[in-house]
Amino acid sequence: xxxxxxxxxxxxxxxxxxxxxxxxxxxxxxxxxxxxxxxxxxxxxxxxxxxxxxxxxxxxxxxxxxxxxxxxxxxxxxxxxxxxxxxxxxxxxxxxxxxxxxxxxxxxxxxxxxxxxxxxxxxxxxxxxxxxxxxxxxxxxxxxxxxxxxxxxxxxxxxxxxxxxxxxxxxxxxxxxxxxxxxxxxxxxxxxxxxxxxxxxxxxxxxxxxxxxxxxxxxxxxxxxxxxxxxxxxxxxxxxxxxxxxxxxxxxxxxxxxxxxxxxxxxxxxxxxxxxxxxxxxxxxxxxxxxxxxxxxxxxxxxxxxxxxxxxxxxxxxxxxxxxxxxxxxxxxxxxxxxxxxxx
Amino acid sequence: xxxxxxxxxxxxxxxxxxxxxxxxxxxxxxxxxxxxxxxxxxxxxxxxxxxxxxxxxxxxxxxxxxxxxxxxxxxxxxxxxxxxxxxxxxxxxxxxxxxxxxxxxxxxxxxxxxxxxxxxxxxxxxxxxxxxxxxxxxxxxxxxxxxxxxxxxxxxxxxxxxxxxxxxxxxxxxxxxxxxxxxxxxxxxxxxxxxxxxxxxxxxxxxxxxxxxxxxxxxxxxxxxxxxxxxxxxxxxxxxxxxxxxxxxxxxxxxxxxxxxxxxxxxxxxxxxxxxxxxxxxxxxxxxxxxxxxxxxxxxxxxxxxxxxxxxxxxxx
Numbered sequence: 001x002x003x004x005x006x007x008x009x010x011x012x013x014x015x016x017x018x019x020x021x022x023x024x025x026x027x028x029x030x031x032x033x034x035x036x037x038x039x040x041x042x043x044x045x046x047x048x049x050x051x052x053x054x055x056x057x058x059x060x061x062x063x064x065x066x067x068x069x070x071x072x073x074x075x076x077x078x079x080x081x082x083x084x085x086x087x088x089x090x091x092x093x094x095x096x097x098x099x100x101x102x103x104x105x106x107x108x109x110x111x112x113x114x115x116x117x118x119x120x121x122x123x124x125x126x127x128x129x130x131x132x133x134x135x136x137x138x139x140x141x142x143x144x145x146x147x148x149x150x151x152x153x154x155x156x157x158x159x160x161x162x163x164x165x166x167x168x169x170x171x172x173x174x175x176x177x178x179x180x181x182x183x184x185x186x187x188x189x190x191x192x193x194x195x196x197x198x199x200x201x202x203x204x205x206x207x208x209x210x211x212x213x214x215x216x217x218x219x220x221x222x223x224x225x226x227x228x229x230x231x232x233x234x235x236x237x238x239x240x241x242x243x244x245x246x247x248x249x250x251x252x253x254x255x256x257x258x259x260x261x262x263x264x265x266x267x268x269x270x271x272x273x274x275x276x277x278x279x280x281x282x283x284x285x286x287x288x289x290x291x292x293x294x295x296x297x298x299x300x301x302x303x304x305x306x307x308x309x310x311x312x313x314x315x316x317x318x319x320x321x322x323x324x325x326x327x328x329x330x331x332x333x334x335x336x337x338x339x340x341x342x343x344x
Numbered sequence: 345x346x347x348x349x350x351x352x353x354x355x356x357x358x359x360x361x362x363x364x365x366x367x368x369x370x371x372x373x374x375x376x377x378x379x380x381x382x383x384x385x386x387x388x389x390x391x392x393x394x395x396x397x398x399x400x401x402x403x404x405x406x407x408x409x410x411x412x413x414x415x416x417x418x419x420x421x422x423x424x425x426x427x428x429x430x431x432x433x434x435x436x437x438x439x440x441x442x443x444x445x446x447x448x449x450x451x452x453x454x455x456x457x458x459x460x461x462x463x464x465x466x467x468x469x470x471x472x473x474x475x476x477x478x479x480x481x482x483x484x485x486x487x488x489x490x491x492x493x494x495x496x497x498x499x500x501x502x503x504x505x506x507x508x509x510x511x512x513x514x515x516x517x518x519x520x521x522x523x524x525x526x527x528x529x530x531x532x533x534x535x536x537x538x539x540x541x542x543x544x545x546x547x548x549x550x551x552x553x554x555x556x557x558x559x560x561x562x563x564x565x566x567x568x569x570x571x572x573x574x575x576x577x578x579x580x581x582x583x584x585x586x587x588x589x590x591x592x593x594x595x596x597x598x599x600x601x602x603x604x605x606x607x608x609x610x611x612x613x614x615x616x617x618x619x620x621x622x623x624x625x626x627x628x629x630x631x632x633x634x635x636x637x638x639x640x641x642x643x644x645x646x647x648x649x650x651x652x653x654x655x656x657x658x659x660x661x
């Protein structure tokens with residue numbers, strides 16, 4: 001268009017009034033994160049289950065409150081020979097043949113029953129939840145940080161760095177997850193890990209964190225590999241940014257949505273893996289409670305006291321299910337073109 | 345083509361070496377804090393006894409010799425557990441029928457069920473059936489196998505008395521009992537994977553439906569069913585089958601452990617679990633190595649088969 005133009009506007013054709021930054025009268029565009037947040041808000045099912053998970057977390061964090069003020073027992077307080085007054089009747093906490101009582105539905109004692117050592121299941125459930133969730137969270141953090149780091153380094157620098165990192169990831173990947181967890185878990189549970197003595201919760205968290213690294217690092221690496229070829233990276237190099245600056249300010253924001261999508265997925269799997277490893281004996285060591293150990297001990301007393309299996313199991317499934325559904329909703333919000341979704 | 349296969353096999357061998365090395369180092373060096381003889385000797389042993397044990401089992405030799413000797417023992421089926429004295433490889437071999445019955449049976453079940461449910465969900469995408477199936481599959485991936493197994497044992501086994509409470513009956517002694525005993529374990533193991541696979545298949549199918557060649561097929565006048573089977577499914581199933589191969593290897597390797605333990609099947613997985621409790625390092629090490637070997641081998645085979653099926657893979661696209 002050969003219209004005369006004021007200096008500084010030679011390259012615009014008059015049709016593009018309102019781009020951000022030139023003081024035009026259109027508002028700046030809505031960023032992808034805001035859009036995603038709005039989509040998420042509309043997804044009632046995902047929000048509901050997100051709330052459920054938060055509720056579980058809060059309940060478990062309040063474990064000491066429940067233990068001290070309501071139930072008046074700790075999670076490890078064994079009471080094999082004691083009796084309780086349930087609805088007016090005196091009953092043995094653990095019967096003479098070793099059967100613990102079921103749920104009393106009375107808050108101040110054995111609300112959800114007792115386990116075979118006479119410990120209060122409800123108190124143990126909350127404390128166990130703290131442990132399981134803490135391990136899951138730490139493991140997820142470990143995985144995400146390391147996987148992002150390794151994925152970015154491998155994808156950005158390629159060549160030799162990529163070779164080493166990818167082969168390392170392959171080795172971890174080749175180990176079946178549970179076996180790797182068992183190997184590391186058994187060894188480290190006995191030996192401890194550096195400053196973390198044996199019995200520390202950080203040991204299973206570390207093990208689980210390591211196991212999932214390749215699962216996340218590979219997609220991130222793939223994404224960084226493609227991103228690296230884009231023009232804006234060249235432009236940044238031309239501007240004189242160092243490699244570190246480029247990775248931080250150009251690449252990281254672009255892989256951010258991938259990272260966000262992975263977090264609930266890894267969290268759910270980490271909680272499940274912790275339960276599995278503890279059930280096998282390679283995770284949280286007794287007497288520390290965890291949902292996995294409660295289920296494991298409960299299985300020994302089927303069928304007489306099935307509540308010992310059902311209670312921690314349902315909690316576990318509920319927590320993991322909530323994380324999964326919320327994560328699914330999150331993924332839909334960030335990438336609405338994905339075809340797999342839960343209700344609207 | 346041969347170059348690809350050779351390269352893949354070389355990678356496999358290197359991986360196997362690294363895996364055996366790491367497992368060995370972890371169990372023999374890291375775990376006992378460098379002194380496995382003390383672990384075997386027990387707490388009240390005198391230094392002389394510890395030294396005797398050390399010599400007898402060869403712990404005083406340099407690490408790489410120990411490594412070679414251990415590998416030789418394991419692969420020539422002459423490794424003996426320190427705790428029980430049994431031949432480790434024999435024990436593993438006796439657990440194989442249960443583990444393989446579980447893994448292969450469950451594998452077939454979950455593959456067929458996932459295909460059926462995934463296709464169904466895709467056809468009825470967005471409607472009630474689809475939503476229900478999605479919720480069910482979410483539930484499936486959230487259930488730990490040992491919890492599901494325990495629930496099944498309690499309700500279906502104890503309360504209703506329909507299925508036996510666990511244990512394994514070999515196929516050769518009684519096919520019907522073998523089947524009955526495997527039903528619940530198969531179901532438990534499959535649920536997890538059905539949840540995952542049906543969703544993957546569903547999204548793959550939905551992606552494929554939009555492809556041009558599908559539209560062409562409809563335009564040619566093919567019926568819904570013909571298009572579905574001949575074009576959509578054929579292409580959607582390729583990633584599923586390769587995933588299936590890898591997951592089957594992983595299940596044989598690890599996933600079966602939890603299910604086997606709950607149902608008391610006395611397979612390889614349960615052997616591993618018991619070894620953890622006893623800290624039977626020899627069995628653990630041998631088991632982990634052999635299973636990881638099987639997994640890597642199967643993985644390599646799957647990769648090669650996949651490359652044969654899809655030329656883009658072998659040409660490195």
